[in-house]
Amino acid sequence: MAKQEITRPALLDEALAFGGPIIVFDHVDLAFDEKVILRQVSFTLQTGHTKIFLGASGAGKSTILRLALGLLKPDAGRIFVNGEEIDEMSEDDLMRVRTDLGMVFQEGALFDSLTVRENVGYKLYEELKWPIEKADERVKEVLGFIGLAEFLDRMPAELSGGQRRRVAIARAMAAKPRILLYDEPTTGLDPITANTINHLIRSLQKRLGVTSVVVTHDIHSAFAVGDRIAFLHEGRILFHGTTAEARTAGEPLLRNFLQGGGYA
Numbered sequence: 001m002a003k004q005e006i007t008r009p010a011l012l013d014e015a016l017a018f019g020g021p022i023i024v025f026d027h028v029d030l031a032f033d034e035k036v037i038l039r040q041v042s043f044t045l046q047t048g049h050t051k052i053f054l055g056a057s058g059a060g061k062s063t064i065l066r067l068a069l070g071l072l073k074p075d076a077g078r079i080f081v082n083g084e085e086i087d088e089m090s091e092d093d094l095m096r097v098r099t100d101l102g103m104v105f106q107e108g109a110l111f112d113s114l115t116v117r118e119n120v121g122y123k124l125y126e127e128l129k130w131p132i133e134k135a136d137e138r139v140k141e142v143l144g145f146i147g148l149a150e151f152l153d154r155m156p157a158e159l160s161g162g163q164r165r166r167v168a169i170a171r172a173m174a175a176k177p178r179i180l181l182y183d184e185p186t187t188g189l190d191p192i193t194a195n196t197i198n199h200l201i202r203s204l205q206k207r208l209g210v211t212s213v214v215v216t217h218d219i220h221s222a223f224a225v226g227d228r229i230a231f232l233h234e235g236r237i238l239f240h241g242t243t244a245e246a247r248t249a250g251e252p253l254l255r256n257f258l259q260g261g262g263y264a
Contacts, residue, residue: 022178023045024079026077029076049205050228054217062184102171102179115155140152146166186218194220202225
């Protein structure tokens with residue numbers, strides 16, 4: 001599908017302004033062959049806030065993260081990260097933008113053959129070429145922040161599911177990004193462990209001022225960590241508002257989703 005030209009709305013001028021939204025999607029469309037993934041998706045993410053994308057599997061939630069990272073290109077619309085339009089960027093320019101983005105993959109996605117120290121420091125050593133001493137100091141700092149300082153030399157197989165998820169968050173925050181992207185961060189965890197992860201996500205926002213996008217179908221987590229919720233259904237945002245507004249929203253599909261425990 002050829003990318004369509006759209007007029008430049010005031011929203012994009014705001015995105016480029018100092019202190020403007022840190023992420024902007026403006027009328028973004030994406031399809032794979034005949035399968036439409038996203039339809040006219042527009043939203044802004046303000047600095048220091050946490051936005052939740054809530055919806056059932058296949059709604060298009062994780063695709064938003066891939067687009068924000070520049071791993072996918074939209075068919076139409078514009079995407080801004082930190083005031084820069086990324087949807088037409090070269091891979092070299094995208095690598096520069098990605099230094100300010102930390103990604104927490106679904107179920108952690110740690111390297112099983114590397115220690116906790118090596119997992120957390122991987123981007124610092126291999127991509128950013130930090131000196132070993134500086135990188136190791138940062139690794140110890142972030143592991144201390146998440147309460148796993150004594151796990152430096154453990155292997156991922158020696159960790160519980162919750163510990164693996166916390167190490168994944170430490171890896172994402174190691175390079176001090178201002179934006180963290182979470183793909184289903186509590187999937188597969190018991191409620192107590194999921195609450196620990198939710199508390200950590202909220203703590204990163206409040207104590208460090210991190211801006212976050214959290215993709216989830218976990219209703220409890222959505223309301224525990226989010227400032228604003230966007231409900232996706234079949235690639236469209238059907239509701240967008242505060243967590244309080246979401247609880248009383250009139251959108252019938254959102255009500256069904258909440259009443260069904262997240263799987264309606």
